[in-house]
Amino acid sequence: xxxxxxxxxxxxxxxxxxxxxxxxxxxxxxxxxxxxxxxxxxxxxxxxxxxxxxxxxxxxxxxxxxxxxxxxxxxxxxxxxxxxxxxxxxxxxxxxxxxxxxxxxxxxxxxxxxxxxxxxxxxxxxxxxxxxxxxxxxxxxxxxxxxxxxxxxxxxxxxxxxxxxxxxxxxxxxxxxx
Numbered sequence: 001x002x003x004x005x006x007x008x009x010x011x012x013x014x015x016x017x018x019x020x021x022x023x024x025x026x027x028x029x030x031x032x033x034x035x036x037x038x039x040x041x042x043x044x045x046x047x048x049x050x051x052x053x054x055x056x057x058x059x060x061x062x063x064x065x066x067x068x069x070x071x072x073x074x075x076x077x078x079x080x081x082x083x084x085x086x087x088x089x090x091x092x093x094x095x096x097x098x099x100x101x102x103x104x105x106x107x108x109x110x111x112x113x114x115x116x117x118x119x120x121x122x123x124x125x126x127x128x129x130x131x132x133x134x135x136x137x138x139x140x141x142x143x144x145x146x147x148x149x150x151x152x153x154x155x156x157x158x159x160x161x162x163x164x165x166x167x168x169x170x171x172x173x174x175x176x177x178x
Contacts, residue, residue: 013156024078026075027081028081029085029120030062032061048072055070106145132171135167
């Protein structure tokens, strides 16, 4: 599903975030130390090779909601934007911190003249954020930021299965039809 809002295409797809060849920057749902881990962080670090972790080392640690940018190394992209999502029920207020992840990642993309960004569903894996709530926060945040975007013209959500895609598409429809 695709929507074009304020000249920006927003889409949801099922796939591998480490294989988005037509995207300039992929977003890593990172851990505080910006190291290889499970889920998205593991997939991106494994595909990028050891140079990514090496470049990340001096940038760590980051706090929930913060974002930093590196090169993409062996990934098919130019950049990786790393953001630390909140652990649901632990990091408070989790909705504000999750919104900060999307806001700060898109601001880094804008500051770096990046035209396309691929996001995973931040914090919905091991960090336990309920996917419906997380998708609503993501699209509400993007809706607020869209009018100020000049460089970014494509935002893609790369999701791990059809269930996650459907939840994101329903949330996108709800937020952008208002």
